[in-house]
Amino acid sequence: MNITAIEIKNLSFNYGKLKVIDDVSLEIAKGISFGLLGSNGAGKTTLIRLMVGLLKPKTGSVFCLGKPPSPATARNIGYMPQLPSLYSELTVYQNIDFFARIYGLRAHNTRNQRVDEVIKLVDLWPKKNVSVSQLSGGMKQRVSLACAIVHNPPLLFLDEPTVGLDPELRVHFWEYFGNLTAAGHTLIVSSHTMDDAAHCQKLIFMREGKVIALGTPDELRGAVGKPNTTLEDAFLYFIRHGEVKSHVQ
Numbered sequence: 017m018n019i020t021a022i023e024i025k026n027l028s029f030n031y032g033k034l035k036v037i038d039d040v041s042l043e044i045a046k047g048i049s050f051g052l053l054g055s056n057g058a059g060k061t062t063l064i065r066l067m068v069g070l071l072k073p074k075t076g077s078v079f080c081l082g083k084p085p086s087p088a089t090a091r092n093i094g095y096m097p098q099l100p101s102l103y104s105e106l107t108v109y110q111n112i113d114f115f116a117r118i119y120g121l122r123a124h125n126t127r128n129q130r131v132d133e134v135i136k137l138v139d140l141w142p143k144k145n146v147s148v149s150q151l152s153g154g155m156k157q158r159v160s161l162a163c164a165i166v167h168n169p170p171l172l173f174l175d176e177p178t179v180g181l182d183p184e185l186r187v188h189f190w191e192y193f194g195n196l197t198a199a200g201h202t203l204i205v206s207s208h209t210m211d212d213a214a215h216c217q218k219l220i221f222m223r224e225g226k227v228i229a230l231g232t233p234d235e236l237r238g239a240v241g242k243p244n245t246t247l248e249d250a251f252l253y254f255i256r257h258g259e260v261k262s263h264v265q
């Protein structure tokens with residue numbers, strides 16, 4: 017059985033003349049939460065879009081669940097973009113139902129049941145029939161997560177999923193993500209918060225399109241070599257001093 021969810025080899029990508037992903041090689045095991053951390057513009061969203069197949073590599077390769085990303089592999093993938101792409105005039109229910117249909121949940125009863133289930137999961141049941149335009153930012157974020165998970169994909173890409181969530185809901189999201197990985201799903205999560213990072217089994221720190229450090233939160237903290245190093249200290253250390261591809265093991 018293939019135990020690798022993502023395999024990236026010597027991946028580079030440019031927007032025009034700007035090199036945004038610079039010779040990244042990476043393997044992500046199945047069944048873990050894998051965190052992407054880096055400053056604004058480090059390339060996290062671009063890397064996620066390359067893994068999902070929304071962007072094509074300039075050089076190098078991406079294998080997603082053993083195959084190059086394609087419309088055929090899309091059903092096994094859930095993608096929550098950094099900015100929610102929802103239909104604001106449709107209701108919460110209609111948005112999630114729309115995504116359920118494009119992901120191939122055809123049987124009416126099963127689909128209704130699953131849409132209801134994810135609405136409850138993101139705690140929006142009372143807003144089920146409210147149009148998305150009338151929701152707060154955090155609520156839109158929750159609808160966006162529901163759309164990404166409605167087809168119960170084995171591989172989930174979440175681009176800054178906890179931005180704008182209140183602390184209680186953030187805890188709730190991570191409990192749910194923990195249940196997903198325990199059930200064998202793989203989560204790839206970008207974030208700026210060390211709270212999110214601490215929930216991940218493995219992390220990379222990115223700077224200017226490069227992976228400058230990779231390891232577990234404990235390995236990354238330990239690599240700084242000073243007592244009582246927090247994950248935030250480790251992040252700042254690597255961002256300021258990290259050599260390209262420090263593989264912390």
Ligand SMILES: Nc1ncnc2c1ncn2[C@@H]1O[C@H](COP(=O)(O)OP(=O)(O)OP(=O)(O)O)[C@@H](O)[C@H]1O
Pocket residue numbers: 031034036054055056057058059060061062063098
């Ligand atoms: N459509 C685009 N056209 C041109 N340049 C782009 C485009 N999208 C992103 N970029 C550039 O690519 C680089 C990486 O952007 P990306 O969105 O991947 O960063 P990020 O790590 O996700 O940042 P953030 O934390 O702000 O979300 C930045 O320099 C950005 O300006």
Ligand SMILES: [Mg+2]
Pocket residue numbers: 060061062098175
């Ligand atoms: Mg981004």
